[in-house]
Amino acid sequence: MAARTAVRPGQLSAWFTTPAILLGLLFTLGPIVVITSFSFMSQPEAGSGVVMEFSLASYQHFLFQEDFYGQMYFDPRYLNAFGLSLWQAVGTTALSVGIGFPVSIWMATKPPKTQNMLVLLVTIPFWTNLLVRTYAWILFFSGDGTANTVLSWFGIEPQQLLYNSWSTLVALVYTFVPFAILPMYSALAGFDFRLAEAAYDLGAKKLDVVRKVLWPAVSGGVLSAVALCFVPAFGSYIQPVLLGGGKVLMVGNLIADQYGSARNWPFGAALSVIILVLTLVGAWALLAWAKRSAQTVSLAV
């Protein structure tokens, strides 16, 4: 949040915030409240929707199944979907930030005109339709696609490169690299390199300068990058469905399935609440850290 500015002539009365707040209450907060209450309700005998009857069955269903004799037993199937999402999100974040960090240094040390051009080039994929970006990799990895053509030059038989967790990971990294570069670049672009010079004048070594002068200035950007990659990658749907081809079950497709073919809305709602809580706890921890260490961490690009 920006600091409050003094009331200026030409500003409107506080009442004019009402339409926006009303829309937010109705179509953002409302759905979150409803889905939370749905997660504590029961599944109807037939069809989709919920029955208004309090139940913790959906949360239990996440970890336990009932066997033929009515005994509960531990079933790690859904936990595995969380595990795979976690693995994909960690991999995506590590690779995107790992590639993005040197790239943002490269960009920030260019002349201003070149910097503007590079920011533009990184921003274009960011605003390109997600389906288009995912489709590009389907074309690349498909049976007679570019990847297999290149392999054939080395005498390697065409491989099934699509529909596994590796092609999903590539598409996720491709999606989130711009999310990683932009916040780190803006932190670095604001860095005053004269501070480094001053540190050298006072006798610091290069490693000390990186650790004690550069890092405190850019760590907020790095953390923003981590948050901006991790949260959406964890809840991703399009990449695991299109490049995982039904074999890569992540939380996003699990939730969507509950509202689609599986017709278990309360369970889908419970899964949504679980990832919402994880996201909010993560965002809260991040903002708390940012406040304590006086860093600017942004959850939006």
Add this chain to the structure above:
Amino acid sequence: MNKIPARLRLNHFPGVGPIGVFCLIFLYFPMAIVVAYSFNGGNQALAWQGFSLRWYDRVFHDAAIISATRMSLEIAAIATVASVVLAVLYVLSMDRLNRAGNAVSGAILAAPIVVPEVVLGVATLSFIRMIGMTPGFWPMVLAHTCFCFPFAMMNIRARYQSLNPAYFESAADLGATGSAVTWRITLPLLTPGIVSGALLAFVVSMDDYMISTFLASAGTTTLPIYIFGLIRKGVNPSVNVVATLLLLMAIAVTVATSFLSRRQQGKPA
């Protein structure tokens, strides 16, 4: 900076150049293949048979693609106008809220960016079922307005905060009433922010698959929903063309907004 030897210079990092170039190739190479194959004359998406605009002709005459595009454009147009109007009103009045009101409303209105899209999709579907609406055009428009709002608002707010308060104060000193200042000073000065906010809101709405798919009914298939169905079946020459056109839109919007924001930085406003 000259007196520092290269090995110590902080803005000299070995190896970042090649990684930067590799990253740009990584970002553009897959899309370049899509664009190249959109000009393929053959029947298959990936068997090159010479340059042709045949698939462009096909796509421009494909009734399903045209009606899906029209649906997307209608929703995006209404959602863009609505979210921009709400965002302008909000930006011009948010400073008059008390601190708590400002923080809470800011958090609720920014939530669509932070909450995972699939959760927002199923939650909105649950919500409209709860209040007795059925999926279709208006629930989609309302949901799109909601997630376009933060993108419009951030651009308009950034522009507003960059304006010199002296403009408003001198207008008031010269006797302009509050509403005259709003209409004749503030809104004209906000225009670059409003235009970039509107462009980005429009792109965000045109892009959305995840939330729309839960709110669409049989008659409200948007372009992303339609092409998702095509892509699911594999590579397809029509998708190459649609993808190229959507990429062109992204390039146009990104260049336009970057031009607008650079101009507003240049002006001592």
